[in-house]
Amino acid sequence: xxxxxxMAFSLGILIPGKFSLKLQYDGDQVLHIVPETxxxxxxxxxxxxxxxxxxxxxxxPEDIRAGEDLHIRVPAPLVQEVKDSLDQHTIxxxxxIHDVQELVDQSTPETSSQKxxxxxxxxxxxxxxxxxxxxxxxxxxxxxxxxxxxYLGETVENRTIYYLQISQPSDKTKxxxxxxxxxxxxxxxxxxxxxxxxxxILQNYESDPKxxxxxxxxxxxxxxxxxxxxxxxxxxxxxxxxxxxxxHMNGTCYGTDLNRNFNSSWGTLGVSYNCSxxxxxxxxxxxEPETRAVxxxxxxxxxxxxxxxxxxxxxxYILTPYGSTTEPPSNNEELMRVAQTAAAALxxxxxxxxxxxxxxxxxxxxxxxxxDWARMIGIPFSYTFELRDKGTYxxxxxxxxxxxxxxxxxxxxxxxxxxxxxxxxxxxATMLTSGSLGLSLCLTAxxxxxxx
Amino acid sequence: MPGLRAALPAALLLLSSFPPAAAERLxxxxxxxxxxxxxxxxxxxxxxxxxxxxxxxxHEASPSRPLALHKVVKAAAKMIPxxxxxxxxxxxxxxxxxxxxxxxxxxxxLYLKKSPPVVHGKCVHAQNKKQxxxxxxxxxxxxxxxxxxxxxxxxxxxxxxxxHDHLQLWGLAIVGSSYxxxxxxxxxxxxxxxxxxxxxxxxxxxxxxxxxxIVLLHEIxxxxxxxCHMYLVWTLGHPIRVKxxxxxxxxxxxxxxxxxxxxxxxxxxxxxxxx
Numbered sequence: 001x002x003x004x005x006x007m008a009f010s011l012g013i014l015i016p017g018k019f020s021l022k023l024q025y026d027g028d029q030v031l032h033i034v035p036e037t038x039x040x041x042x043x044x045x046x047x048x049x050x051x052x053x054x055x056x057x058x059x060x061p062e063d064i065r066a067g068e069d070l071h072i073r074v075p076a077p078l079v080q081e082v083k084d085s086l087d088q089h090t091i092x093x094x095x096x097i098h099d100v101q102e103l104v105d106q107s108t109p110e111t112s113s114q115k116x117x118x119x120x121x122x123x124x125x126x127x128x129x130x131x132x133x134x135x136x137x138x139x140x141x142x143x144x145x146x147x148x149x150x151y152l153g154e155t156v157e158n159r160t161i162y163y164l165q166i167s168q169p170s171d172k173t174k175x176x177x178x179x180x181x182x183x184x185x186x187x188x189x190x191x192x193x194x195x196x197x198x199x200x201i202l203q204n205y206e207s208d209p210k211x212x213x214x215x216x217x218x219x220x221x222x223x224x225x226x227x228x229x230x231x232x233x234x235x236x237x238x239x240x241x242x243x244x245x246x247x248h249m250n251g252t253c254y255g256t257d258l259n260r261n262f263n264s265s266w267g268t269l270g271v272s273y274n275c276s277x278x279x280x281x282x283x284x285x286x287x288e289p290e291t292r293a294v295x296x297x298x299x300x301x302x303x304x305x306x307x308x309x310x311x312x313x314x315x316x317y318i319l320t321p322y323g324s325t326t327e328p329p330s331n332n333e334e335l336m337r338v339a340q341t342a343a344a345a346l347x348x349x350x351x352x353x354x355x356x357x358x359x360x361x362x363x364x365x366x367x368x369x370x371x372d373w374a375r376m377i378g379i380p381f382s383y384t385f386e387l388r389d390k391g392t393y394x395x396x397x398x399x400x401x402x403x404x405x406x407x408x409x410x411x412x413x414x415x416x417x418x419x420x421x422x423x424x425x426x427x428x429a430t431m432l433t434s435g436s437l438g439l440s441l442c443l444t445a446x447x448x449x450x451x452x
Numbered sequence: 453m454p455g456l457r458a459a460l461p462a463a464l465l466l467l468s469s470f471p472p473a474a475a476e477r478l479x480x481x482x483x484x485x486x487x488x489x490x491x492x493x494x495x496x497x498x499x500x501x502x503x504x505x506x507x508x509x510x511h512e513a514s515p516s517r518p519l520a521l522h523k524v525v526k527a528a529a530k531m532i533p534x535x536x537x538x539x540x541x542x543x544x545x546x547x548x549x550x551x552x553x554x555x556x557x558x559x560x561x562l563y564l565k566k567s568p569p570v571v572h573g574k575c576v577h578a579q580n581k582k583q584x585x586x587x588x589x590x591x592x593x594x595x596x597x598x599x600x601x602x603x604x605x606x607x608x609x610x611x612x613x614x615x616h617d618h619l620q621l622w623g624l625a626i627v628g629s630s631y632x633x634x635x636x637x638x639x640x641x642x643x644x645x646x647x648x649x650x651x652x653x654x655x656x657x658x659x660x661x662x663x664x665x666i667v668l669l670h671e672i673x674x675x676x677x678x679x680c681h682m683y684l685v686w687t688l689g690h691p692i693r694v695k696x697x698x699x700x701x702x703x704x705x706x707x708x709x710x711x712x713x714x715x716x717x718x719x720x721x722x723x724x725x726x727x
Contacts, residue, residue: 363495395647
């Protein structure tokens with residue numbers, strides 16, 4: 001059943017009653033292969049590229065590895081040719097699905113008004129909220145061992161806010177790293193990054209030992225869009241909208257700035273008490289349901305949360321607490337050091353330079369930010385990221401910059417995660433480079449021997 | 453702190469909307485005549501640099517190649533008694549449109565209480581000046597020869613795209629908007645062009661090229677979007693002439709229509725000279 005669902009999503013089929021695609025996958029087969037040698041891997045990659053075969057697992061030919069599962073859908077006309085080729089190269093295979101269309105027919109879904117799920121989700125485009133909702137459900141379905149979608153709360157306009165929990169199955173209680181995107185509606189690169197981040201973690205989970213290492217002890221909680229109403233409003237009505245959509249003054253004025261609404265010196269600096277302002281802090285701390293949704297969860301789990309990250313744009317900053325005072329937090333030196341390491345890792349990718357420092361000094365004073373609040377309730381590492389650019393495109397960052405922005409930001413975020421992981425879970429293999437991998441494995445083995 | 457941009461009566465009304473002004477103090481001792489070095493990544497230095505570039509873009513730079521701030525290299529500030537704070541900024545620049553290295557500028561910015569900042573700037577260009585002049589010339593002639601007025605909306609569009617044909621139009625909007633942004637800048641409030649909402653060419657009988665723009669200016673730190681109606685006249689070889697009227701975008705409407713927000717904060721200005 002799971003395989004079918006995975007397949008259905010992979011094929012992007014949604015067959016409404018009348019518009020039958022009955023013959024589209026007739027006779028197609030899905031083959032399961034475990035390549036044994038590099039030569040076999042190369043031949044399979046060649047086959048996939050030249051015949052344009054549909055890779056179900058992994059997603060890209062370059063991710064085909066010896067010793068790892070390979071699932072390919074072969075169109076009916078090519079089945080014999082592919083099997084002959086595999087036989088010629090003594091590559092053994094099993095037939096996972098004898099007739100793809102048959103399976104599809106067996107469980108034709110009911111007519112639904114849902115948009116057609118595309119065969120592969122584009123992470124280099126901006127997506128409207130409907131597509132992000134679908135994406136979250138799909139990500140959970142396709143990665144159910146690692147990902148669960150959770151209810152966080154509801155927006156002013158009664159839309160459900162979900163976050164994704166990425167968690168390696170284990171009986172250990174884990175610590176948590178939280179990341180939220182899309183507090184401000186117009187900062188579209190922010191939700192794009194959260195989606196990219198999830199995709200990268202899941203795609204590289206099996207091949208990247210660093211990821212598996214930190215997931216041993218840390219769960220990732222990712223909230224792709226917090227200010228859903230605002231985000232939708234920026235797609236449908238006003239691209240440069242910032243706040244949420246709470247009505248005030250008998251519906252003549254809308255929106256609270258969620259990042260001024262948290263209970264961190266609320267209402268004192270860098271805010272307005274007037275709804276018509278973009279930095280209106282709301283009618284009271286946590287007056288907004290979106291704020292309360294985040295607060296409730298984080299309060300509940302705060303003893304396990306090691307790091308709070310919140311993603312914004314634009315400006316190219318990694319901001320440390322506080323915005324509401326120039327008085328630094330107790331661990332300021334460490335916060336700065338880690339942020340500088342993260343910024344350096346980011347710069348290495350494309351030369352993009354980020355400034356690091358407390359909001360109150362680098363940017364401007366402001367109270368009620370989520371990042372200040374997280375630090376104040378005791379979460380030791382709390383950062384605001386302001387992604388690309390520095391103002392030439394600003395909020396309307398071109399879609400062709402999504403990929404480089406996400407790639408470089410990924411390096412910064414993983415640098416922070418790695419630091420937190422090594423700080424709270426020291427010892428064991430620190431697999432920073434493949435060079436040190438062997439050495440650290442030996443060390444681990446030796447340590448294990450000594451300890452046991 | 454949120455800039456008190458409104459006219460005085462409206463400002464009195466608005467004052468009650470803002471919490472006590474705690475943070476308009478500058479973070480260094482205010483001894484007149486002494487040069488205080490500034491951290492080049494801190495906001496005072498960065499905004500002074502942008503103020504200078506806005507001035508330079510509107511008075512000296514070309515519509516084909518407006519400048520953007522790359523990085524502040526060094527900055528300092530000095531209090532001039534009875535006048536205000538004067539900032540000294542050395543920054544590197546990049547091409548606004550294509551991001552190429554554009555050289556560097558040294559500028560002084562004197563923020564006055566009741567007038568636009570006084571800027572003196574000198575730039576060293578990494579780009580070929582002759583080539584830029586030729587680009588401007590070609591663009592100018594192209595615009596002059598239009599029989600049908602050029603119109604466009606949303607540059608960049610929601611996805612950040614700009615049609616190749618619209619790049620220089622964007623440049624022209626940047627130059628015109630820079631004039632507005634320079635005039636409105638203060639020590640505590642800065643501006644950047646967020647988006648060109650619409651542009652409509654006005655065909656003229658004289659040699660000049662004219663456009664009606666609606667541009668959205670992002671105001672920092674208030675985060676306000678200001679909708680500015682800008683009438684721009686460009687005569688090649690002469691400074692650009694700008695007439696403008698701005699108001700905060702309170703309804704989330706980008707076309708600037710329906711400015712009945714009740715806020716009195718509309719400001720109308722023109723450059724000297726005939727239109």
